[in-house]
Amino acid sequence: MCLTNSQRIKILNQSNCRCFYCGKPIERKFEIDHFNPFSKSRDGTVDNLVASCIPCNKTKSDLSIDDFRAIVEKAKGEPIIFFFEYYGIVKKGGSCVYMNTLNEQMF
Numbered sequence: 126m127c128l129t130n131s132q133r134i135k136i137l138n139q140s141n142c143r144c145f146y147c148g149k150p151i152e153r154k155f156e157i158d159h160f161n162p163f164s165k166s167r168d169g170t171v172d173n174l175v176a177s178c179i180p181c182n183k184t185k186s187d188l189s190i191d192d193f194r195a196i197v198e199k200a201k202g203e204p205i206i207f208f209f210e211y212y213g214i215v216k217k218g219g220s221c222v223y224m225n226t227l228n229e230q231m232f
């Protein structure tokens with residue numbers, strides 16, 4: 126995956142400079158993750174790319190979102206809601222739609 130800096134920044138901005146999954150603010154290091162694992166989906170388009178903190182990306186690896194959720198819920202011992210779900214972030218056509226108002230209070 127070869128992205129320019131401006132593409133990386135655009136992807137980061139789509140989740141309001143937060144990890145797409147856990148919602149932690151990203152200050153310096155982050156990784157670009159294939160939302161649908163590339164090994165299974167072969168989808169390398171920008172619509173499938175999200176900004177992830179390093180711990181989330183490491184845990185998610187090439188898991189589907191449902192398998193990733195199962196691991197996080199097991200570790201936390203309770204149901205979780207991902208950042209992108211809370212805000213209803215939908216990526217389409219290289220840009221992003223927010224179904225809910227971005228509200229920084231929950232994360």
Ligand SMILES: [Zn+2]
Binds near residue numbers: 145147148149178179
């Ligand atoms: Zn994270």
